Amino acid sequence: xxxxxxxxxxxxxxxxxxxxxxxxxxxxxxxxxxxxxxxxxxxxxxxxxxxxxxxxxxxxxxxxxxxxxxxxxxxxxxxxxxxxxxxxxxxxxxxxxxxxxxxxxxxxxxxxxxxxxxxxxxxxxxxxxxxxxxxxxxxxxxxxxxxxxxxxxxxxxxxxxxxxxxxxxxxxxxxxxxxxxxxxxxxxxxxxxxxxxxxxxxxxxxxxxxxxxxxxxxxxxxxxxxxxxxxxxxxxxxxxxxxxxxxxxxxxxxxxxxxxxxxxxxxxxxxxxxxxxxxxxxxxxxxxxxxxxxxxxxxxxxxxxxxxxxxxxxxxxxxxxxxxxxxxxxxxxxxxxxxxxxxxxxxxxxxxxxxxxxxxxxxxxxxxxxxxxxxxxxxxxxxxxxxxxxxxxxxxxxxxxxxxxxxxxxxxxxxxxxxxxxxxxxxxxxxxxxxxx
Amino acid sequence: xxxxxxxxxxxxxxxxxxxxxxxxxxxxxxxxxxxxxxxxxxxxxxxxxxxxxxxxxxxxxxxxxxxxxxxxxxxxxxxxxxxxxxxxxxxxxxxxxxxxxxxxxxxxxxxxxxxxxxxxxxxxxxxxxxxxxxxxxxxxxxxxxxxxxxxxxxxxxxxxxxxxxxxxxxxxxxxxxxxxxxxxxxxxxxxxxxxxxxxxxxxxxxxxxxxxxxxxxxxxxxxxxxxxxxxxxxxxxxxxxxxxxxxxxxxxxxxxxxxxxxxxxxxxxxxxxxxxxxxxxxxxxxxxxxxxxxxxxxxxxxxxxxxxxxxxxxxxxxxxxxxxxxxxxxxxxxxxxxxxxxxxxxxxxxxxxxxxxxxxxxxxxxxxxxxxxxxxxxxxxxxxxxxxxxxxxxxxxxxxxxxxxxxxxxxxxxxxxxxxxxxxxxxxxxxxxxxxxxxxxxxxxxxxxxxxxxx
Numbered sequence: 001x002x003x004x005x006x007x008x009x010x011x012x013x014x015x016x017x018x019x020x021x022x023x024x025x026x027x028x029x030x031x032x033x034x035x036x037x038x039x040x041x042x043x044x045x046x047x048x049x050x051x052x053x054x055x056x057x058x059x060x061x062x063x064x065x066x067x068x069x070x071x072x073x074x075x076x077x078x079x080x081x082x083x084x085x086x087x088x089x090x091x092x093x094x095x096x097x098x099x100x101x102x103x104x105x106x107x108x109x110x111x112x113x114x115x116x117x118x119x120x121x122x123x124x125x126x127x128x129x130x131x132x133x134x135x136x137x138x139x140x141x142x143x144x145x146x147x148x149x150x151x152x153x154x155x156x157x158x159x160x161x162x163x164x165x166x167x168x169x170x171x172x173x174x175x176x177x178x179x180x181x182x183x184x185x186x187x188x189x190x191x192x193x194x195x196x197x198x199x200x201x202x203x204x205x206x207x208x209x210x211x212x213x214x215x216x217x218x219x220x221x222x223x224x225x226x227x228x229x230x231x232x233x234x235x236x237x238x239x240x241x242x243x244x245x246x247x248x249x250x251x252x253x254x255x256x257x258x259x260x261x262x263x264x265x266x267x268x269x270x271x272x273x274x275x276x277x278x279x280x281x282x283x284x285x286x287x288x289x290x291x292x293x294x295x296x297x298x299x300x301x302x303x304x305x306x307x308x309x310x311x312x313x314x315x316x317x318x319x320x321x322x323x324x325x326x327x328x329x330x331x332x333x334x335x336x337x338x339x340x341x342x343x344x345x346x347x348x349x350x351x352x353x354x355x356x357x358x359x360x361x362x363x364x365x366x367x368x369x370x371x372x373x374x375x376x377x378x379x380x381x382x383x384x385x386x387x388x389x390x391x392x393x394x395x396x397x398x399x400x401x402x403x404x405x406x407x408x409x410x411x412x413x414x415x416x417x418x419x420x421x422x423x424x425x426x427x428x429x430x431x432x433x434x435x436x437x
Numbered sequence: 438x439x440x441x442x443x444x445x446x447x448x449x450x451x452x453x454x455x456x457x458x459x460x461x462x463x464x465x466x467x468x469x470x471x472x473x474x475x476x477x478x479x480x481x482x483x484x485x486x487x488x489x490x491x492x493x494x495x496x497x498x499x500x501x502x503x504x505x506x507x508x509x510x511x512x513x514x515x516x517x518x519x520x521x522x523x524x525x526x527x528x529x530x531x532x533x534x535x536x537x538x539x540x541x542x543x544x545x546x547x548x549x550x551x552x553x554x555x556x557x558x559x560x561x562x563x564x565x566x567x568x569x570x571x572x573x574x575x576x577x578x579x580x581x582x583x584x585x586x587x588x589x590x591x592x593x594x595x596x597x598x599x600x601x602x603x604x605x606x607x608x609x610x611x612x613x614x615x616x617x618x619x620x621x622x623x624x625x626x627x628x629x630x631x632x633x634x635x636x637x638x639x640x641x642x643x644x645x646x647x648x649x650x651x652x653x654x655x656x657x658x659x660x661x662x663x664x665x666x667x668x669x670x671x672x673x674x675x676x677x678x679x680x681x682x683x684x685x686x687x688x689x690x691x692x693x694x695x696x697x698x699x700x701x702x703x704x705x706x707x708x709x710x711x712x713x714x715x716x717x718x719x720x721x722x723x724x725x726x727x728x729x730x731x732x733x734x735x736x737x738x739x740x741x742x743x744x745x746x747x748x749x750x751x752x753x754x755x756x757x758x759x760x761x762x763x764x765x766x767x768x769x770x771x772x773x774x775x776x777x778x779x780x781x782x783x784x785x786x787x788x789x790x791x792x793x794x795x796x797x798x799x800x801x802x803x804x805x806x807x808x809x810x811x812x813x814x815x816x817x818x819x820x821x822x823x824x825x826x827x828x829x830x831x832x833x834x835x836x837x838x839x840x841x842x843x844x845x846x847x848x849x850x851x852x853x854x855x856x857x858x859x860x861x862x863x864x865x866x867x868x869x870x871x872x873x874x875x876x877x878x879x880x881x882x883x884x885x886x887x888x889x890x891x892x
Contacts, residue, residue, distance in 0.1 A: 040519075044688035050515035053498035053769065055483065072479035074500050085478060092554055094466075094473040122518075144689045180811065182691035185843050187811045257470050258572040261614045365815030368806035369835060372609070373616040377837040377890040379808075379815035399815070399839045399890030401657060405614075435657035437840075437888050 005034065005056075006157045006167055012076065013058075013159040016083045020062045021161060023087040027063040027100050029160040030083075031294060032056070039150025039174075040125050045133045045143075047126060058082070059294075063098075064090035068318075097321035101162035107298045110291045111284035114198035117171035118153040125149035125175070128205045132177045135209040139216065140181065146191075147177035164296035172197050172287070177208050181216065188394065190215040190361070190382050194421055198285035202421060215361065215382060223385045223393030225436035231357035232400065232432040233350060233386065236419035238360055239427045243277070243338060245371045245404045250304050252315035252333040256323045259372055261405065262310060270405065271308040272412035274343055278303050279314065281329075281336035283423070288337030292329070293317075299329040299336065339423040343414030347426035350415055352389035358434060359384040359391060360400060369401075377401035398436040407432060438596065439534065442588035445505040451488035451495070451513040452524035455589040457726060458484035458502065459768035466554065467577025467605075468561040473554070475577075483768040484586075486512040489526065489750075493519025498769040527752035527759045531593035531728035539598035540717075542628040545580045553578055556632065557604070560639045564608045567643030570650055572611040574643075575620065578632065579603050583767075585726075593728035601625075601719060601874060603862035604632035608643035612650045617834070619646035619819065621803070622862030624874065627717045631860075645820060652832040655821065655889055661798035662838065662887045663791060666857040668801050668818055669879025673709050673781045674865065675807035676814040676842045677702075681711075681736045681744070682762070682774040682867075683751035685811070692811075693755070700742040703846040706784050709737040711746055713761050713777030718860055719874035720779075724761065726772035731761035737846075748774050766870040773868050780878035784852020791853045791883050793827040799889060800824050801836050815839040837890040851883035 013030045020028035036054040040047065057074045060083055071086040073079070129147035136145050151173040158166045178191025192211045196202045234242060254260040262270065271277075281290045281299040290299050295317040303311050312328070314335060320327035330336065351359070363378030380398040384391040407429050415426035442456045459482065466476040483500035486508045495515025497508040545553075557578050564574040583599040607620025621642045625631035664672060679685070686692045713731030715721055724730055727749050736744045745755065748763035751774060763772035792800070800822040807816030817837045823830040840848075857878055864872030 047493065047519050047521070049494040049496065050519050051496035051498070052511055052515065053496075055498065055500040055769070057481075067473075068476075070475070070477040072477070072481065074481050074483065078480060082480065085480075089464075089476060089478055089550070092466075092473075092550055093476040142691070144691070180689070180692075182689070182695065185695060185812055185841065187813075189810055253469075257609075258611065259609050259616060261616050364810045364813065365806070365808040365817065365837065365839070368808070368815070368817035369837065370616070370618055370805075372618065375835055377817070377835065379810075379813055379837075379839040379890075381810045381813060397813075397839070397841060397888060399657065399837060399888055401835070401837065401890040433657055433890070435659075435888055435890050437659055437886070 025062040033156040035154035037152035041148040063096040067093035068096040069093035101160040112170040116199040120151040131205045144180040149175045219394040221393035225395035225398040230434040233359045236424035252313040276341035277305040279335035297329040347415040357386040374403045374405040448509045451490040454488040463581040465579035470573040488512040488516040490516040491520030492522035525753040526749040529729040535595035537597040545629040564643040568647035570610040570647040576606040608646040610646040617649035624862045652834045654835045665802045670877030674877045683745040684774040687751040687754045708782040715778045720777035726765045727763040729761040778876040783856030783880040798824040853881035856880040
């Protein structure tokens with residue numbers, strides 16, 4: 001990796017902010033980022049590719065006469081020119097609803113950098129992927145197997161005219177595999193991926209292998225799908241997907257612009273009382289762990305729904321000023337790391353309690369509906385029929401559809417066990433519309 | 438630049454090495470509601486070195502030419518670590534010194550920013566005023582001017598300027614907690630004028646959002662469906678086009694068997710084409726990002742599978758000719774097999790004759806998106822209408838179509854004579870590279886027994 005240049009850049013960024021102010025900006029900020037990564041990928045069970053990447057970028061935002069503009073570059077020699085471009089464009093910029101970036105405030109301590117993750121050797125990545133490939137090949141030599149792994153390290157520096165000068169470092173790794181089993185025109189595809197900012201016990205090739213094997217075994221017989229209003233069991237990764245419309249709904253910008261169906265409904269019972277949903281950027285090493293947003297506002301833990309009651313929207317600096325709210329430290333008014341509180345029963349018990357239903361592992365096309373309204377629909381890419389509390393086989397040519405706000409309003413059951421990476425439980429939802437041929 | 442890249446390539450120790458370097462300057466802005474919501478601009482440069490040794494690939498991504506020799510060495514070392522077999526890359530008639538300068542009827546770089554802002558403000562006003570139910574809008578403009586430099590250890594070199602301009606516009610209508618949206622977009626690689634004179638389309642889009650508030654949801658089930666040209670084009674792209682991309686096939690014996698040339702795929706009137714050399718669309722380039730000249734490739738001809746889409750590697754490993762479909766969306770990512778301009782050829786039926794063949798069905802129009810997972814596909818119509826006794830009826834919403842591509846291609850039984858190519862904004866996503874500019878096209882087509890998700 002190129003050696004760290006943050007110390008030298010601190011002066012350059014400060015000069016850039018001053019340059020913008022001298023040219024008439026009432027507020028200015030510059031964020032510099034530098035990163036490097038490497039990885040490997042397997043195709044058809046064989047090592048196919050090794051890659052390395054390095055880069056840098058800077059983002060400038062200036063406010064001139066109440067209007068703001070953002071400019072990005074990746075050649076530090078262009079910094080002065082790009083500040084000038086920003087100031088020039090600002091007269092035609094968007095309305096800035098704030099006057100100044102905030103002064104420095106206490107920053108939460110959140111661990112985002114791990115030396116172990118930063119130094120994860122390529123050999124270990126290859127070994128991890130190879131282990132998955134070998135285990136899957138032992139199960140079925142005719143599987144088409146892909147696998148991949150990577151790691152990155154990055155550092156950034158934010159300098160604002162509010163006086164913030166904040167340095168952040170982060171690492172991360174990822175490991176995953178996917179398989180395709182083809183029989184005639186029938187294809188079963190499944191795969192899993194895991195990532196974290198620290199290299200710990202979550203680096204577990206066997207976990208990925210076992211999840212894939214489980215899907216392959218459960219998918220052996222193809223069975224008739226249930227149709228009509230159906231009880232659906234979702235694994236943690238699918239629960240995350242079902243929450244996407246809700247994250248759009250609590251986005252303060254969508255609320256301020258009148259697009260969110262949750263506007264004006266703070267304090268209302270929107271979801272089932274079993275649902276407590278928190279945006280928590282302070283989970284050490286979690287994907288999304290962050291100390292400070294891009295405006296220099298410290299992040300915080302925000303409870304969005306408590307026992308189903310809508311408690312808070314997420315606001316960045318500009319949107320908060322627009323609606324007269326307090327900024328929550330969320331870039332783009334989006335959550336960093338959603339945690340769904342667990343329920344009382346194990347996921348095994350939830351499955352055992354379903355007499356007839358559908359276990360939806362993955363969907364395609366889920367986000368193509370009117371998600372802002374809560375409408376979701378998707379083709380069941382991998383799903384299993386549940387009968388008598390057991391998985392009886394794989395369903396095909398099956399679609400599910402519904403409105404997330406309706407589906408999560410009542411009769412939701414969440415598992416006590418949560419995915420350690422996603423912090424999401426399993427969920428049982430009633431009344432999902434299922435169509436099939 | 439040619440000398441600089443050629444000099445660095447001399448450091449290659451691999452069987453094959455290429456360097457792609459890009460400079461990109463872009464500006465975008467947009468309204469959301471009554472205010473300008475975002476204005477941004479960027480100037481970025483960078484590239485990728487790809488090296489292949491004994492069939493293994495090494496890549497080095499960089500953002501400055503200063504260390505190019507080191508990047509070449511790093512990519513070659515990585516390739517040597519990976520490669521255990523034999524490098525197989527097809528020969529292609531790559532250019533050795535081509536300079537493709539952008540030819541624009543009206544170059545967006547010569548249009549003042551305030552003129553563009555005024556135009557978008559005008560469209561935004563039309564959206565806001567189209568119906569009392571319109572709550573807010575999303576109306577924006579973006580322009581990108583990329584200059585791509587490519588050189589390979591085989592002696593290929595080209596420079597291509599790639600301009601791209603997009604106007605998108607959408608309205609959000611609201612009735613209590615019910616929110617409905619409608620949006621559309623236009624794009625061009627050749628003319629700023631494409632964003633001008635769009636008042637009728639903008640107003641129609643906004644009025645549709647309001648109308649959808651009163652439209653019922655479609656009932657889930659199996660229907661005869663007529664797709665309009667846009668959705669027919671999405672079907673060609675999503676349901677079949679991706680399956681014909683040879684990087685899904687070349688290492689997978691079962692998929693190669695499934696997609697073997699000569700296989701019957703549908704009725705005799707069915708022809709599906711990908712053409713990266715077609716006129717001057719956003720999916721059109723003289724060369725792909727491996728230097729291979731683009732071409733017209735029939736994928737299905739008279740109902741029979743006759744072609745695949747290839748990179749140099751997939752062509753060599755499948756014993757076929759490269760088709761010029763290796764495309765990279767931006768600097769720093771490798772080219773992968775992608776579509777360009779993909780379409781279903783037109784037929785002989787008039788649209789009235791096509792509709793007359795449906796007693797009870799759905800007319801599905803425009804698109805919200807589409808996705809495929811090999812043989813399964815799904816795509817969403819932006820809106821649609823019931824068809825009863827061959828007549829277009831009530832407006833309906835939330836129409837999501839799904840199926841098995843092999844069964845659904847065989848279910849097409851009618852092609853209208855109103856073929857059209859759609860050049861919208863947005864684009865195709867694959868392998869984390871989205872949205873790649875593509876076009877798609879079709880006539881109105883009729884499908885029997887399609888699964889539609891719904892209430």
